[in-house]
Amino acid sequence: MTAQVHVPSLLVRAGTASVLTLAAVGGTVLAPGATPEAQAATPSMKALNIAASKKGAPYRWGATGPNLFDCSGLTVYSFKKAGKRLPRTAQQQYNKTRHVSASHRKRGDLVFFHYGRSVYHVGIYAGHGKIWHSPRTGAVVRLEKIWTKRVYYGRVG
The missing domain is CATH 3.90.1720.10 (endopeptidase domain like (from Nostoc punctiforme))
Structure with a gap:
């Protein structure tokens, strides 16, 4: 299974810089070892x-x-x-x-x-x-x- 976290769900847990970094790289973070969909x-x-x-x-x-x-x-x-x-x-x-x-x-x-x-x-x-x-x-x-x-x-x- 692919473990993905989308930017909107991170807004509560991440600081502004982290969210902007995520948005700049496509808005999706893969957990270590996860396979892209x-x-x-x-x-x-x-x-x-x-x-x-x-x-x-x-x-x-x-x-x-x-x-x-x-x-x-x-x-x-x-x-x-x-x-x-x-x-x-x-x-x-x-x-x-x-x-x-x-x-x-x-x-x-x-x-x-x-x-x-x-x-x-x-x-x-x-x-x-x-x-x-x-x-x-x-x-x-x-x-x-x-x-x-x-x-x-x-x-x-």
């Missing part, structure tokens, strides 16, 4: 939020939700709920996305882990070098730091 409305950002809402859901090979997931099952589920269809496997998803460089990655992009040209794992980029993913048997959907440089990035169109 335009960005939050994209399917990729919706999918990211959906994946995050599944925190703690157990891994199960071949599962596509709503309560159990494998890695590509989580991405299929999250993007489907956000209005976008993805193929079933991580490799197929990589083949269908628009590839982007690490320097151009955005929150909501898919992160593909690979060995050579073979993609073996996928998650959704959450920013700050972290992904939401369903890692393996015995684990749960979680936010985790990307642990290798052997990744590709893909943007869902």
Whole structure:
């Protein structure tokens, strides 16, 4: 959710200089870590939020939700709920996305882990070098730091 405070609601709590500063920058203040509404409305950002809402859901090979997931099952589920269809496997998803460089990655992009040209794992980029993913048997959907440089990035169109 986006946390916004509009200038009129601040008049009671802020001094004149603060209100004038707010008005000069567009009249809206975002709380730290909040996502601007335009960005939050994209399917990729919706999918990211959906994946995050599944925190703690157990891994199960071949599962596509709503309560159990494998890695590509989580991405299929999250993007489907956000209005976008993805193929079933991580490799197929990589083949269908628009590839982007690490320097151009955005929150909501898919992160593909690979060995050579073979993609073996996928998650959704959450920013700050972290992904939401369903890692393996015995684990749960979680936010985790990307642990290798052997990744590709893909943007869902």
